[in-house]
Amino acid sequence: MVLLLREKARRLPIWKPLPGPQTMAYESTADIVGFGGAAGGGKTDLACGKALTKHRKVMMLRREGTQLTGITDRFTELLGTDAGFNSTKGIWRTTRRDGVPLQLEFGSTPHLGDETKYQGRPHDLLVFDEASNFLEHHVRFLLGWLRSTVPGQICQALLTFNPPTSAEGRWIIDFFAPWLDPKFPGKKAQPGEIRYAAMLPDAAGKVRDVWVDGPEPFVMVDGVRVYDFDPADYKPQDIITPKGRTFIPSRISDNPYLSSTGYMSTLQALPEPLRSQMLYGDFQAGVKDDIWQVIPTEWVRIAQDRWKKPDRLEPMDSMGIDVARGGEDDSTFARRHGYWYDELVVVPGTATPDGPKVAGLAIAHQRDQAPMHIDVIGVGASPYDFLAQANLPVYGINVAEGSTAKDKSGRMGFFNLRSELWWRMREDLDPANNTGIALPPDPELAKDLTAPRWSLSGATIKVESREDIIKRIGRSPDRASAVILARIETPKMSTGRQEVRETRRKWDPYAR
Numbered sequence: 001m002v003l004l005l006r007e008k009a010r011r012l013p014i015w016k017p018l019p020g021p022q023t024m025a026y027e028s029t030a031d032i033v034g035f036g037g038a039a040g041g042g043k044t045d046l047a048c049g050k051a052l053t054k055h056r057k058v059m060m061l062r063r064e065g066t067q068l069t070g071i072t073d074r075f076t077e078l079l080g081t082d083a084g085f086n087s088t089k090g091i092w093r094t095t096r097r098d099g100v101p102l103q104l105e106f107g108s109t110p111h112l113g114d115e116t117k118y119q120g121r122p123h124d125l126l127v128f129d130e131a132s133n134f135l136e137h138h139v140r141f142l143l144g145w146l147r148s149t150v151p152g153q154i155c156q157a158l159l160t161f162n163p164p165t166s167a168e169g170r171w172i173i174d175f176f177a178p179w180l181d182p183k184f185p186g187k188k189a190q191p192g193e194i195r196y197a198a199m200l201p202d203a204a205g206k207v208r209d210v211w212v213d214g215p216e217p218f219v220m221v222d223g224v225r226v227y228d229f230d231p232a233d234y235k236p237q238d239i240i241t242p243k244g245r246t247f248i249p250s251r252i253s254d255n256p257y258l259s260s261t262g263y264m265s266t267l268q269a270l271p272e273p274l275r276s277q278m279l280y281g282d283f284q285a286g287v288k289d290d291i292w293q294v295i296p297t298e299w300v301r302i303a304q305d306r307w308k309k310p311d312r313l314e315p316m317d318s319m320g321i322d323v324a325r326g327g328e329d330d331s332t333f334a335r336r337h338g339y340w341y342d343e344l345v346v347v348p349g350t351a352t353p354d355g356p357k358v359a360g361l362a363i364a365h366q367r368d369q370a371p372m373h374i375d376v377i378g379v380g381a382s383p384y385d386f387l388a389q390a391n392l393p394v395y396g397i398n399v400a401e402g403s404t405a406k407d408k409s410g411r412m413g414f415f416n417l418r419s420e421l422w423w424r425m426r427e428d429l430d431p432a433n434n435t436g437i438a439l440p441p442d443p444e445l446a447k448d449l450t451a452p453r454w455s456l457s458g459a460t461i462k463v464e465s466r467e468d469i470i471k472r473i474g475r476s477p478d479r480a481s482a483v484i485l486a487r488i489e490t491p492k493m494s495t496g497r498q499e500v501r502e503t504r505r506k507w508d509p510y511a512r
Helices: 002-011 021-027 043-054 065-079 114-118 136-143 167-175 263-268 274-280 297-306 355-365 378-389 417-429 443-449 466-473 478-486 497-507
Strands: 032-037 057-062 091-095 101-108 125-129 156-161 195-201 207-212 219-221 224-226 243-250 318-322 330-337 345-348 372-375 394-397 454-457 460-463
Touching (some): 021 043, 021 243, 043 057, 043 125, 043 156, 065 091, 065 101, 101 114, 318 355
Parallel strands (some): 318 372, 372 394
Antiparallel strands (some): 318 330, 330 345
16 A cells, blocks of 8 residues: 555656746746746746756756755755755756656855856756846856757756846846836737847947847848848858747736735735835836945936937037956947037947057047047056047046045045046936936946945045946946046147147146
8 A cells, every 4th residue: 555655656746837827937938937026926936846847957046055945945845855965066966757867956156257167067957046136147157058968858047036126136127128128119028928039249249138020040241130041151150049038927826825824914014115026026116226326226217318319419528438448348438518428439349459449439439629538547548648649638537546526515525536426427417406417328328327336434435446346246337437537527628739738737637
């Protein structure tokens, strides 16, 4: 009798998805599945179930390693044992009910650079549990190793998440824009609908998501997608195959195991905006800025909503130049006309390998003898020298220099010039100051402007360094750096050689 019961138990499925959203996500054929939105919808359970029934090599990731305990506990419940789990190495070797070998790997990426620990290790299921807590760079990097050599094996990424509660998590809304972004320019996607995205270079040469009509491969010819082509005429790496994504919302009401436990009343008792986020999965509710964020996100939104192309441009007053510091960085040129900022000119670092190249682009985009302000720390020194030797109106800005200025209240000073420049932009954007500032509606610029944090020591404002920002969010705020340089006000110079030199000595600390 005992043997019969054991055999019957062995034949029962180890896990079955709940009817509704969980089943939809379990059966989806999209390459990348987003699931969740609200608390209690069965997100982690879906990840465990997929791993135990459909896959062979699985990577389960949380931002912090200590958060993996709940996942390993659930696997123990489902398997009925922890045999095969090496907690030191974070690897669990077991066998699926159908006899297929299964390897579960558990990892975390708390810091920038931690993602490289898993480089070159292929998995056919990548799970980012609470994905909005990860850096976008971490997710995109690890997606590069979603593959299998087993014929017919499904390869899929599963991103489970609630609405982001901080500005750093907003990337998840862009990643699933057809479902989550109310400003998505195309038709809104339905839950479970598969949309296709291709990674293509933008005007600056940086690769970004482009939503396309279907999964058909194509090649780019003179900036145009061409679907009717002979594969033999192109290198395999030049043929672009879009990947399918979907998002499926779930709530506690879709999970009968939790909805009857009183957890619903717990969520209902949360303060807003957490209540709307966790109970209803509202992605527009209360994504809070850090209290030490230099520039509030709402102020940037107001300035970008105000922007429109004028019928006639006023004279250019200033140009800000941020020079690429590495292969992934961009050289960015910001042009200011009063309080109106033109669309940014963004060029990949690979296209600006030396000072003359940067200087040439600056000259090409300068108008009305507008002074050019360039960060001369590091790589900016070379283009500055080239422009200065040509007797052009250029100012070398060393943002590490001290500052004797005061904020608008007249009470607080600044740790260095960098802190002063960022704070001046904050004051311009403050709606209470009614400057009418208008910024181009560039999503990357908005992200950059809202990236820095600040601290206060006595009566001194200190904005965090570029290096600290990169460590925290995984990218350099190049576009915002160009804009705050363009915000600098210096007098225009005539083209007279002597006047140029005298004016630069007066205003440019780098030339003294």
